[in-house]
Amino acid sequence: MASRHIFVCTNGRASGKPACGPRGGDAVVAAVQHELLARGAIEVLVTTCGCLGPCFDGPNAVVYPDGVWYGALAPSDAAALADHLIDGRLLAAKVSQRPGASADVTPDTTGEPADDALNAAHGSRTGNDGQS
Numbered sequence: 001m002a003s004r005h006i007f008v009c010t011n012g013r014a015s016g017k018p019a020c021g022p023r024g025g026d027a028v029v030a031a032v033q034h035e036l037l038a039r040g041a042i043e044v045l046v047t048t049c050g051c052l053g054p055c056f057d058g059p060n061a062v063v064y065p066d067g068v069w070y071g072a073l074a075p076s077d078a079a080a081l082a083d084h085l086i087d088g089r090l091l092a093a094k095v096s097q098r099p100g101a102s103a104d105v106t107p108d109t110t111g112e113p114a115d116d117a118l119n120a121a122h123g124s125r126t127g128n129d130g131q132s
């Protein structure tokens, strides 16, 4: 089972707001995958996803089960994002506080199921708060 999972917005369709994919999201995914492969980090996952909501802050990503959001990502952040995925060290300069997110986000080391960690970080919020 993967310990951490990053979802990187690669939405390619701007709908009145900028789209993360062409702004660098696609390149971030490739760079993080390359970094993880180079480190042999098979216990973590990278997945592309559609719009996460805060488009103007993009390219955006979120790491679970930690519930940590990142904004303004660039391919040059790949090594630091890999550090987060593997060791839990946050890329503090790119952490984005999202509505409903705890200001005191720490990696889950309790071994609790991801659903519990997500609920603790975001309450029971579901869905997309900004997609049009």
Ligand code: FES
Residues within 6 Å of the ligand: 009, 010, 011, 018, 019, 020, 021, 050, 051, 052, 053, 054, 055, 056, 058, 059, 060
């Ligand atoms: S397009 Fe990436 S968050 Fe909306």
